[in-house]
Amino acid sequence: MPVLIVEVAKQAQVSIATVSKVLNRAEGARVGVETRERVLRVAAEMGYQPNRMARSMVSGRSNTIGLMVSGLENPFFVALMEALERQVNLRGYGVMLDVAPSEKGTYYQHGMIRGWPVDGVVMWAFSNQLASSFLGPVADELPIVYVGYPREDGADWVAFEHYKAGRLAAGHLIDIGHERVTFVTPHIHDDGTVMDDRHRGCVDECRERGALCDLFAMPQHQATREAAFKTGRAIGALLSADRPRALVCHNDLLALGVMHGMRSAGVRVPDDVAVVGFDGIEEGQYQDISLTTVASPLEELASAAVTRLIEILTGSEGDPISQTIEPRLRIGLSTTGRTQEV
């Protein structure tokens, strides 16, 4: 039913080879200007769209990029995905989505990528080691640009400066007078993870400026809204004296959950407890008490990553990218506001 190249060729009175050359504007292909125009016109008239599978077979390229993220519960990843998708489409590529089935599952076992026609992969790198084990053998067969966390194996990556972000968060709290900062986290930290970097930044900033930094581990050990909310309620139930006064939460999703949980338990934010998050998700801005956060500029990262990946794909090699992107403190009411008196 779809129109084939052979029909276009017939209509334009040329061979299919010529049609192909015109449509792909190949480099070494020489074709007369008037035949070129004729072919172009006919192809447009007939609404010809090359069959991508056939094209892929012979060219070995699919013009499709795999997008691998670890889950969509956190709006930050959704925003990241949107940014990446935008960038990918902008360059004429398609997107193959792959959401890791579970925290434990690996993409490789998941089987989406193996044998699937993707030319390259943009992958969210949780941490230093994990990422490649998630990809399995594929990591060696396919061009990959890792985003989110830096790598040390010479692979391409674009990452946020999580350590610096940690310092910014703690620094802000110290600036406004806090002397004790509590870092809220769902997991025990591994070395070389986003969490660890943020935490270390927080700790170092506190130490240097004479503040205390302790750790509050969420009972459920899960990075979900629900767990965060319950954690907030638990914190709210603490005697006022035991209660931390300034919270740095591992990310905005958790910060919001914790904040709401505490408030639902009668804690005032920021009067009783100040809250800071990371990522800069939109949701945080449109709260009655807007969330102070250290934002990670997504578009920059997406653009750099995709640009590089396509560079690799089109053969214009160049050096591997290893780019860090500066986080930005965005002050909201959750640290500096005053609860509305009604």
Add this chain to the structure above:
Amino acid sequence: MPVLIVEVAKQAQVSIATVSKVLNRAEGARVGVETRERVLRVAAEMGYQPNRMARSMVSGRSNTIGLMVSGLENPFFVALMEALERQVNLRGYGVMLDVAPSEKGTYYQHGMIRGWPVDGVVMWAFSNQLASSFLGPVADELPIVYVGYPREDGADWVAFEHYKAGRLAAGHLIDIGHERVTFVTPHIHDDGTVMDDRHRGCVDECRERGALCDLFAMPQHQATREAAFKTGRAIGALLSADRPRALVCHNDLLALGVMHGMRSAGVRVPDDVAVVGFDGIEEGQYQDISLTTVASPLEELASAAVTRLIEILTGSEGDPISQTIEPRLRIGLSTTGRTQEV
């Protein structure tokens, strides 16, 4: 570099045709039990993965399904997407993601679907007419299951009962004593849209039970968090006498924005104004004032839609699906709670 079928065939001492038959467990294919096992073993040993493009070329199928949604700002769509992706992967298919570039843009122009190797499409149907115009000619060439809104052209669809949801929302407010309900919406309503159905349900319920129902159009005419937040502030700025007492917002995203906007302007929820949304997004549950909502059971819809699509794809025809899914009222503090006294 990847292992080819011909290598498997050589290793197993059979023809490639035999390997193919074994691996596809085709119906009419007869192959001896011991060769079958040998092939299976060898293929596994060598880690053979069929090249999906080659397979697609000849079979005409790609085992990939297009997922078309209108945007990812609303967490409801993200959740829908996740549910659909889960269902699709469960059945061994891949997912090609297509996010409409803008409200005005059409998928067809977007060009992702045309010529892309998808066997079928699951598409979020905004309304009755719009959906097919978004798809363009593709609508006739590809199996499509529409989700979200019912259709009247005999196409396959699985939809929520938005009208009934509207009645549930208004009904709940009337139950708890409200006599005037204000429907908050970003757009002027078209006939046969989700918005219109919800609104009509709301209006009818009010009329039947002797309550008043009026309309509040958001100044920005956009279904975004920001617009909703500003709308909330605007409502908060109204003199207490003019202020509506019970809001039904077109969806949870807006309800949350409006709620936070109002509260940031000093309005107490639900004491001063009660708020109801639609969809049942997770975010609404983990607020200090949890959001009352009419939830749409996603998994049910996703499962039904994907099941049907695969049914079409595998040729086991059966009748077009036209299934409605019952909404469920979930009562939160935004209508029945009392603001915490601190």
Add this chain to the structure above:
DNA sequence: ATGATTTGATTAAACGTTTTCCCAAATGGG
């Protein structure tokens, strides 16, 4: 034991492109 059927496996023809190689015509230089 013989012809008819079933079983097991092979050969070869697709699928719709891209791309390499090749050829004819046109152009250029001397």
Add this chain to the structure above:
DNA sequence: CCCATTTGGGAAAACGTTTAATCAAATCAT
């Protein structure tokens, strides 16, 4: 005017599978 080069375009070989058409061997009924 002849040879070398360039230019424009076509023929045909891939690409890695699936599947229809065959075919030989084995089984079966008579």
